[in-house]
Amino acid sequence: MTAKRLPFALAFCFLLNLLLASFNAPLNAQERPVSDPPVIESSWDDLLEGVTDKESWLAHKQVLKQRYLDLIRDQYKPEKPLLDLQVHEETIVEDTYIRRLISYQVEEDERAHAYLGIPLKRDGKLPAIVALHGTYKQGARRAAGLEENSNKAWLDHLCRLGYVVIAPEHFVSGHRIPPEGPYDTTRFHQKHPEWTSVGKFTYEHSIAIDVITAMEEVDADNIGVIGHSLGGHGTMFLAAYDDRVKAAAGNCSASFFRHNSGVTHWSRDHWYIYFKHLRPGFLEGELPNIDFHEILALIAPRAYLDVSAMNDGNPLTQRQRVLMLMKVMDVYELEEKPENFAFFVHGRAHSVAHESRQLLYGWMDSHLKPAAATATKLVEE
Template sequence: MITKKNALLCLMLLYSLCTVHSKEKYIGEEYILSPAVSQDSVTEVTREEMKRAMERVYLDKGPKPDATPKPVMEIIEKVKQPDHERWHIKYLVDTDEYAYAYILLPLHRKKGEKLPLVLCPHPTADTGKDRVVGIHKEPAKDAKEQAKRENRQYALHLVRRGFVTFAPDRAAYGERRREGGYANYKKEMAICQQELSKKYPGWGLSGKSVYDLKKALDFLTDIEFVDASNIAIIGHSLGAWDAILLTAFDERVKAAVVNSGGMVNYKPALWKDQNALRNYLSNENYKVGLNVDANFFLRLAAPRAVLYQYSLFDSLNRGNPQLLECFRDLTEYYKKVNKAKKADINYYLHGYGHDFTEESRELAYKWLEKRLFGQSTQK
């Protein structure tokens, strides 16, 4: 027998099943569903709105762009190697702070020749920039460690292919660790963040890295042997985050290789619901969530060239069940913002772990050669 009470419960259940919820109001990485709104009557969020919102979160709480004069590169040492020259340099990034880096340049370049520049931010390694140029204090313990070292020496590999490469220390790494500080990068990063927060409340190390890289580009583009119209960035792991972040915030970067980092936590509403997107971007209680914000970093990189390399078995990036749907939306977005209606956004999914294997590197290097030299330099 169907009573009035049962009938009422059935109606309530039916209503809850049939009601559509698609508008998402985001707070950080959390969201609250509210009734759907027709997208036909909603003004589309512009790229400038997206960029301004990300700048507010990642850059505005740091020093102003003109807080220090244009950096002047100071050469500490020049070391000649069999196939390249390595410059050890420093440059001012804040009123009382220097950054340190290596510039690697091919030996046999023609007089007056300008070469493409590739920025090579390092992965998480206590020694920072040394990792990507192949400098190690001790020999590798075994073949496995040697292979791991080889897989991260992309600044060294690329200078051998004719690029000028730039390998900086991130804050809290390499020569930017405190004197007598911890060898453990996690402790150094925590202390560095504490000091940064005292000087610039609310500013984080991700934004700091972008700021420092932008300051470096200010003087790198003036070097006589650098082709300022052909600049790329390549990074693995932590360096991959720096790669996609800088590309999003600096139009001087023409191409980016993002390997085993910069992973996106795909949120469909941030692509398909303009109200949800605008709410997220304007939320005053917003807290930095890199994986969610990658929805914006990847869009802001468009229509420039991006190679996005990702392991299906990366232990640091489990989940993301809608990754293919994200790639579809991203490809369509690149076509939309490109005047030629083409998308130079490329994906390589492999079955290795959190690494930059020879197969991945060879693909990345040839990809960069084609976009910066116009052809491969390797036969």
């Protein structure tokens, strides 16, 4: 080859290689590894163990419901008395709603107090919400916006949004603080040695539903429950217990039994004791035969929103909460109502921040009010 033809030959080879590379490109792209998502497996998968379809799930759900009732020892609750509803105070709040302090019987020798809010502006019956407070000695007053943290003033906020609201006092707070102090359950366990505190407060919250569903202002088909902390897991326990709850939203609820290094807090030997009968098993490393994912699944297909913080307690436990909630979503898929379950995880610790409240109240609006209440519309030209 002459010197004159050499640059031409080199250029030809270069162009030929580019052409071949372009032909090979699709093949090379196909040979690259794909990024299919792996299946996420966790200990929470036992929720659907042996379940093959909706029918087998519904059968298993009945087993779980009985386990739940056994956990709270529902068989030891007293016979439900007549309500004997009494009104002790009444005031109109900013020409927006009537707030009443009421009481009613929960046992033959025991009355519960609650604040009741009724919007003044109403056209027909209104949806109603049971608002559960956290571990605060005057929790119902806080829920009414009369004390301490106004972020947790459920009754005030929700009445302004058009709901009838009942905010019952927890049974060892407010008017029933025992001599030993707020939230000390010693005397309760002396009176009911076989029952549980969770059974007691769940039963009483169910009676609060009796109170509001009997009201002429209330649409008994649209009942919700909302709560923070102690009231947060009280929300879950009540929604799983009482099918009249159409929509529920729990904020910063407690940790579950498994993957929880503080599990014995559920069965302390002093102060507030949730499940006294579980303590011997806990001390031996045994857990109950039901956990939160199974209790939450009892609520399906009714609406439930879980709001929690990754930095509320042990972060490793809270990461397990996300896995747990993913498995509960599988149940809602089985029950063909995935739109009725949601969870939001944030980093604001044990709080009810603005964005959390917006989600909680929006969830209630979406599930308890007519579709027109949350519908959007185009701008008119």
